[in-house]
Amino acid sequence: MAYLEVEGVSKSYGPIKALRDVSFSVNRGEYLCILGPTGAGKTTLLKVIAGLIKPDKGRILIDEEDVTFLPPELRAAAYMPQGYALFPHMRVWENIAYGTLIRGLPLERVWASIKMVGLAHKAYSYPHELSGGQQQRVALARVVSSGSKILLLDEPLSALDLLLNIELRYELHRYAKSMGLTVLHVTHNSEEALSIADRVLILRKGKVQQIGRPDEVYAKPRNLFVARFLGEITVVEGVVRASIDNRSVVEAKGLGRLVVNGSVNKGSHVVIAYRPEDLVLLSSPSEPYNVFRGKVIDVEFEGLRVRIHVMLSKGLESVIDQWFVHEIPFKKGETVYVYLPPEKALIFEYPREGISQALALE
Amino acid sequence: MLRLRNSRVQEKLIAWSGLVVLLIFVFFPSFYLFSFVIRLWPSVYIEVFAHPILGDVYWKEMLRYLSLSLRLSLVTVVIDLLLGVPLAYLLVKRRFEFEGFLEDLTMLPLVIPTSGFGFATMLAWTASYSLPTLFGIRIGLDTVVPVIKIPLLMLIVHVALTFPYVVKTVSGALRDLKASYEVISSSLGAHPLTTFRKVTLPLILPSMFSGAVLALARSLGETGATMIVAGVSTTAPIAIVRWEFENKVAPAAFLGALLVALSLIIIVPTEYLLTPGKKGRRLLPKGLEARLIRLERSTPRSFALLRDTASLAFLMVIVVLPMLMLIYNSALYWASDPYTGRREGSILYQLFGPPRYWDVIMRALTTSLITATLSTLLSVYISILALFLIMRYNIGRFIRVLLKIPLVIPTSALGLSMILLWGPKGLHILNPGLWLIVLTHVVFSVPVIVETSVASYMEANLPIYEDTARSLGATFYDVMETITLPMIKRGIVAGSLLAFTHSLGETGATFIVMGDHTTIAPLIVNMVESLAIPSAIFSSLILIVLSFIMLAIMRKIVG
Structure with a gap:
C-alpha cells in the first residue's frame, strides 16, 4: 500500500506554472529521487508535501490520511534544505532533541538516535565543529527522533565536491534505509539519483516525465528529454520508410538508410537516440549495414573509459564510449566507421516542439 | 485539531498586532501633521497666507527658512560625498591597527548627542585659541560662506553629523563587492583610478546615492546642533521649535507638514527606484575615454597615500578636534574662568557652588536614562512584531520603506506632531513629560531596531x-521562540543599543515634548542659551563619554 500519495497537484506563481497535475505514490521505506533541471518545480513539490506551500489543486495523502490542509508541524514529513539547516545556535544533542521536545515525545529516543548515528562523543559540539558527514548524520538523527517517517531532502549534497558527494550519498542511503525512513530526495545530479534511488521520478517544467527504477528509466526512457537528462546521447532524426517483423527502416537525415529494431508506423517522423556505450567504433566497415564513415574530432580521456566524438556528416556528431585498455584506441583526425546496432536504438516520436526545444534544460 | 487552530491563530495574531502597533506608535505620529493641517485648513490658511494684520508674513518667512535649509542640505551632501567616499575606501581597503577605533570615530556623529556635539564644534572653531585663529582667521556664528550664503559653522556641523551616512552605506557596499572584480580589472592592466571609475564606482553608485539621500534628509531635519550654532540665522526645523514655544501652532504645523512631505518625496521614490534592475552603462566617447585612461595612468601611485591622509585629516578636524577641544576646555574651566580668573565662572563653582548645576545635570541625566531605557524596551517589542510582518507578508516591503521615514523626519516636526496628537491640544492622553518623551523616541527607535534585525535575518538565511x-x-510560535529570535539576537541587541544611544542624545523633538522633565541633551541647549558655558562643557563631556561607552559595548557584542 502506498504510504505517501500525491494526487493531481498543481501550483502556479502568477503566470509561472511550477507544478502541473503531478501524481505519484511512494511506498513505505522507499527511497525516491526526484530528478530534474533547475526550475523544474522540484523544490516546490517538496515544499507542498511538507506543507510549507499550499497547492492550488490536488491532494496529499500520508498513510491514507488527507494532509493537504494540515500545517507542516502536524505532518510526519521533515523538510531538510541544502546543507541540512542544522540550527547553528544549538548543540548537537539540542538539534537532535528539537523535534522530540517540541512534539512532547519521550526523550529516550533522542539518545537512541544519537547512538544510532554514532555521535555520542560529539553530543555537546556545535554544528560548525562537525565534518560534513557528521552534520548529515545529525540531520538524520534529528528527523528520526522527531518522530517523522518521511524525509524530504532538497538538494542535500549539491554544495559538496564530487568525492565527498559520492561518499556521503551512500552513507545517506544506508542510514535512511536502516532507520526505515521513507525518503524523497530532490537533486539535479542524475548520477547521484541513479546510484542511490529505489525509484527515480523525472520532473520537467512542473510535469512528471517518467517514474520508475533507475535501470528502467535509463534503459527505456519515455521521451527524448529523459534519455538526454540521464546521460549523453547521439540523436538522429528521420522518416520511417518500411516496417516489417519488428524491424523498421528509417531514412535518417544526413545518414541515409538506417535499420532499427521495433515496429513503427510507416511514414512517421521519428528521432533515434543512441547512448555512447551502445555505439561501436570500427576501423573498417565490417558490418553489413548501419555503418557510417566519420572523422574523429575530439577524444576525451576519462580514465576508465574514453569518450570519442565523431563527425558523421555535416552537423551530425556522435558520441561513443570505449573502455580504456592500455592505450587510447583512436586519434583525433583519424577516419573511422561507426556502427549503430539496430537492437540498441531508442526510438521516439518526433517532438512537436522540435528537437532542441525537447532537449532544452530550461 | 486544537493545535492547528493555534498555529494559524498565532500567525494571524502576531501579524495583525504588528500592524496595529506600528500604526499607533510609529505611523500615526509620523503622518499626523498632514491630517492636522488638512483638518484645520481654513484656520491654517488664514494664519499663514491671509492673516488680517500680518498678511502672508509667515509664508514669506517659511520660504526663507526652507530656502536656507535646502541650500544647506544640498551643499552638505555634496561635501559628504566628496569626503565620505574616500574615507569609506580607506576604512575598507586598508588594513591597519586601530581600524575598529577609526570606524568608531566615523560612526560617532551618528550616536552622539547632537546638542553636545554642536557645542563642541562651536568651541573648536570660534574660541580665541581655536584652529582658524592659528592662521589668523576669526570665525564666529555670523561668518557666512560667500555665494551660497550659508553660515559656515552650520555647514561644518551638518557635514560632521551627516557624512557617516555616506561612509556607512558606501563602505557596506565596498565590503559586499567581490574583491575579485578589482583584482581582475588591475590584472587586465587598469590603473587603480581607472578600476575605480570603471568597475568600483558603477557598482557602489546605488549605495552612494542612498547614503546621500539619507544624509540630505537628515540635514534637512537637523535641530539640536543647529540650534546651538545658529546664531541669528533660522532654518526650517528651528523655526518650528520657536513657533511652537510662541504658541503659533498653525504655522509650525504647516511648516512641519511641508518638511515631512519633503522628506517623503526624497525618500520613497529613491527606495523604490534603487533596488531593482541593473542598467548597462554607456561608454564615454572613445577619444575622451582614451584620454581619461591616459590621465589616470599618469597619476602616481602615491595618490592613494594622499587620499588616505586627506581622509584622516578630515576626520580629525571635523570629529576628533571638537572632542579634544571639549576635554581641553573642561580642564581650562575646571577651577576658574580662564579669561577673568573669577572662581564664579568655573565648572566646580557652577556644579557645586550656589548655582547647584550638579543636581540639575544629574536629574536630567536620570530622566534621560529612564526615558531611553523605556523607549528602547517598548521599541524592541514593537520591532519584533513588525519584523514578522515584514518578513512574512507581501506588504512587508512597503512597510520597510515606510519605516525609513521616521528616521529622516525633522525631529522638531516629530515633536510637534506628538504633542498635537497625544497632548492636551489633541487626544489629551498625555501631558508633555516623561511618557510623551518615551512615545516620541519610540517613533525613531523602532525603525533603527527593525533595520538591524532585518539585516541579521537576511544574513542568517533564516x-x-x-x-x-x-x-x-x-508551531509558528515555537519557531519564533526557539529559532528566529535566538538567531537574530545580535541584530536586535545592536539595534537596541543604537536606539538607546540615539534616544539619550535626541534634542529637537524632546525639546518640544519634554515639559518639565528636561533631559540632558536639551539641557545643554538651555545652558548655552543662558550662557552657563562651564556647565554646558561638563554636560557635553558626560554625554559624549556615555555614547563612547555605548559604542564600545556595541562593538564588543556585535563584533
Missing part, C-alpha cells in the same frame, strides 16, 4: 531554518 523547524513539528 527562512530555511524556519521551514526545517516547522516540518520537525514546531
Whole structure:
C-alpha cells in the first residue's frame, strides 16, 4: 500500500506554472529521487508535501490520511534544505532533541538516535565543529527522533565536491534505509539519483516525465528529454520508410538508410537516440549495414573509459564510449566507421516542439 | 485539531498586532501633521497666507527658512560625498591597527548627542585659541560662506553629523563587492583610478546615492546642533521649535507638514527606484575615454597615500578636534574662568557652588536614562512584531520603506506632531513629560531596531531554518521562540543599543515634548542659551563619554 500519495497537484506563481497535475505514490521505506533541471518545480513539490506551500489543486495523502490542509508541524514529513539547516545556535544533542521536545515525545529516543548515528562523543559540539558527514548524520538523527517517517531532502549534497558527494550519498542511503525512513530526495545530479534511488521520478517544467527504477528509466526512457537528462546521447532524426517483423527502416537525415529494431508506423517522423556505450567504433566497415564513415574530432580521456566524438556528416556528431585498455584506441583526425546496432536504438516520436526545444534544460 | 487552530491563530495574531502597533506608535505620529493641517485648513490658511494684520508674513518667512535649509542640505551632501567616499575606501581597503577605533570615530556623529556635539564644534572653531585663529582667521556664528550664503559653522556641523551616512552605506557596499572584480580589472592592466571609475564606482553608485539621500534628509531635519550654532540665522526645523514655544501652532504645523512631505518625496521614490534592475552603462566617447585612461595612468601611485591622509585629516578636524577641544576646555574651566580668573565662572563653582548645576545635570541625566531605557524596551517589542510582518507578508516591503521615514523626519516636526496628537491640544492622553518623551523616541527607535534585525535575518538565511523547524513539528510560535529570535539576537541587541544611544542624545523633538522633565541633551541647549558655558562643557563631556561607552559595548557584542 502506498504510504505517501500525491494526487493531481498543481501550483502556479502568477503566470509561472511550477507544478502541473503531478501524481505519484511512494511506498513505505522507499527511497525516491526526484530528478530534474533547475526550475523544474522540484523544490516546490517538496515544499507542498511538507506543507510549507499550499497547492492550488490536488491532494496529499500520508498513510491514507488527507494532509493537504494540515500545517507542516502536524505532518510526519521533515523538510531538510541544502546543507541540512542544522540550527547553528544549538548543540548537537539540542538539534537532535528539537523535534522530540517540541512534539512532547519521550526523550529516550533522542539518545537512541544519537547512538544510532554514532555521535555520542560529539553530543555537546556545535554544528560548525562537525565534518560534513557528521552534520548529515545529525540531520538524520534529528528527523528520526522527531518522530517523522518521511524525509524530504532538497538538494542535500549539491554544495559538496564530487568525492565527498559520492561518499556521503551512500552513507545517506544506508542510514535512511536502516532507520526505515521513507525518503524523497530532490537533486539535479542524475548520477547521484541513479546510484542511490529505489525509484527515480523525472520532473520537467512542473510535469512528471517518467517514474520508475533507475535501470528502467535509463534503459527505456519515455521521451527524448529523459534519455538526454540521464546521460549523453547521439540523436538522429528521420522518416520511417518500411516496417516489417519488428524491424523498421528509417531514412535518417544526413545518414541515409538506417535499420532499427521495433515496429513503427510507416511514414512517421521519428528521432533515434543512441547512448555512447551502445555505439561501436570500427576501423573498417565490417558490418553489413548501419555503418557510417566519420572523422574523429575530439577524444576525451576519462580514465576508465574514453569518450570519442565523431563527425558523421555535416552537423551530425556522435558520441561513443570505449573502455580504456592500455592505450587510447583512436586519434583525433583519424577516419573511422561507426556502427549503430539496430537492437540498441531508442526510438521516439518526433517532438512537436522540435528537437532542441525537447532537449532544452530550461 | 486544537493545535492547528493555534498555529494559524498565532500567525494571524502576531501579524495583525504588528500592524496595529506600528500604526499607533510609529505611523500615526509620523503622518499626523498632514491630517492636522488638512483638518484645520481654513484656520491654517488664514494664519499663514491671509492673516488680517500680518498678511502672508509667515509664508514669506517659511520660504526663507526652507530656502536656507535646502541650500544647506544640498551643499552638505555634496561635501559628504566628496569626503565620505574616500574615507569609506580607506576604512575598507586598508588594513591597519586601530581600524575598529577609526570606524568608531566615523560612526560617532551618528550616536552622539547632537546638542553636545554642536557645542563642541562651536568651541573648536570660534574660541580665541581655536584652529582658524592659528592662521589668523576669526570665525564666529555670523561668518557666512560667500555665494551660497550659508553660515559656515552650520555647514561644518551638518557635514560632521551627516557624512557617516555616506561612509556607512558606501563602505557596506565596498565590503559586499567581490574583491575579485578589482583584482581582475588591475590584472587586465587598469590603473587603480581607472578600476575605480570603471568597475568600483558603477557598482557602489546605488549605495552612494542612498547614503546621500539619507544624509540630505537628515540635514534637512537637523535641530539640536543647529540650534546651538545658529546664531541669528533660522532654518526650517528651528523655526518650528520657536513657533511652537510662541504658541503659533498653525504655522509650525504647516511648516512641519511641508518638511515631512519633503522628506517623503526624497525618500520613497529613491527606495523604490534603487533596488531593482541593473542598467548597462554607456561608454564615454572613445577619444575622451582614451584620454581619461591616459590621465589616470599618469597619476602616481602615491595618490592613494594622499587620499588616505586627506581622509584622516578630515576626520580629525571635523570629529576628533571638537572632542579634544571639549576635554581641553573642561580642564581650562575646571577651577576658574580662564579669561577673568573669577572662581564664579568655573565648572566646580557652577556644579557645586550656589548655582547647584550638579543636581540639575544629574536629574536630567536620570530622566534621560529612564526615558531611553523605556523607549528602547517598548521599541524592541514593537520591532519584533513588525519584523514578522515584514518578513512574512507581501506588504512587508512597503512597510520597510515606510519605516525609513521616521528616521529622516525633522525631529522638531516629530515633536510637534506628538504633542498635537497625544497632548492636551489633541487626544489629551498625555501631558508633555516623561511618557510623551518615551512615545516620541519610540517613533525613531523602532525603525533603527527593525533595520538591524532585518539585516541579521537576511544574513542568517533564516527562512530555511524556519521551514526545517516547522516540518520537525514546531508551531509558528515555537519557531519564533526557539529559532528566529535566538538567531537574530545580535541584530536586535545592536539595534537596541543604537536606539538607546540615539534616544539619550535626541534634542529637537524632546525639546518640544519634554515639559518639565528636561533631559540632558536639551539641557545643554538651555545652558548655552543662558550662557552657563562651564556647565554646558561638563554636560557635553558626560554625554559624549556615555555614547563612547555605548559604542564600545556595541562593538564588543556585535563584533
